[in-house]
Amino acid sequence: MVTRSNVISNETSNQHVVEGYRFKVISEFSKPEEEEKPSEHKEDKETKEIKEEKEKEENFEEEKETPLAFQPSFVEDLLKKTDEMSNNIIKLQMQVESQESEFNNRLSSELENAKEKYTKEGYEKAKTEFEKEMVELKDRYVKSTAKLEEACKNLDNFIAQNEKELADTAVDIAKEVILKELDKNSAKIAYALAKDLLSELKGASAIELKVSAADYEYLKAQFEDNTHIKISLDDAITKGSVVILSDAGNIESNLNNRLVKVKKMINNE
Incomplete structure (x- = not known):
């Protein structure tokens, strides 16, 4: 009995193209001659079938061994392609790293350039603004100086034009102030004038003070201890004024007369 097995295994089925087997139908109405063929013909037929079966088995063995023959080449190609892919990946990685390094270097360079550029621009801008402010300040200073000089000039002109009037006004003001003081402290003013005049007459032996x-x-009370000084009453003398008579000379101290002299001196009279 002939053992049967699958010619194409499941492992190698993807390497073959399998088509459906078509059975040949033998008609019941075949010719009698064909049914009555001699036994030799039957034997030849069986022998042929056995031979075909062996050939199929041999072909199966060859087909089964064929992948083994091609397997090392396939593995070698696979390894070669794997190495190529690894090399390509390494090259790509190196290229990426190189581009990344180049990008970082360029970025640093651009940042430095931008920093230097904007630092310089900021310095130039600040310098320009400072110079502008200095020019404006100098301009204001010059204008202020010019205004001040003009004001001084106007003041000088005003004083020159009104010098006499100002002197007269000053004397009149002083006179008013003196009159008010005389109403309150005329005796003290007269005593102060007398002491000042007596200092000029130290060599005199006999002195007479005439007062209002x-x-x-x-x-009289102030000079009580000075025996060489005589105090006399004179209605012609105004309050606060003193007239001194002595063997060394005579001196008159009248406030009104003094104010008149001052006024004449100011007016160059």
Whole structure:
């Protein structure tokens, strides 16, 4: 009995093209001659079938061994392609790293350039603004100086034009102030004038002070201890004024007369 097995295994089925087997139908109405063929013909037929079966088995063995023959080449190609892919990946990685390094270097360079550029621009801008402010400040200073000089000039012109009037006004103001003080402290003013005048007559041995009635008592009390000084009352003398008579000379100290002299000196009269 002939053992049967699958000619194409499941492992190698993807390497073959399998088509459907078509059975041949033998008609029941075949010719009698064909049914009555001699036994030799039957034997030849069986022998042929056995031979075909062996050939199929041999072909199967060859087909089964064929992948083994091609397997090392396939593995070698696979390894070669794997190496190529690895090399390509390494090259690509190196290229990426190189581009990344180049990008970082370029970025650093651009940042430095931008920093230097904007630092310089900021310095130039600040310098320009500072110079502008200095020019404006100098311009204001020059204008202020010019205004001040003009004001001084106008003041000088005003003083020159009104010098006499200002002097007269000043004397009149001083006179008013003195009159008010005389109403309050005429005796003290007369005493101060007398002391000042007596300092100029130190060599005199006999001195007479003539004063107004309003100042008499006060001056008499102040010079009580000076025996060489005589205090006399004179109605012609105004309050706060003193007239000194001595063997060394005579001196008159009248406030009104003094103010008149000052006024004449100011007016160059």
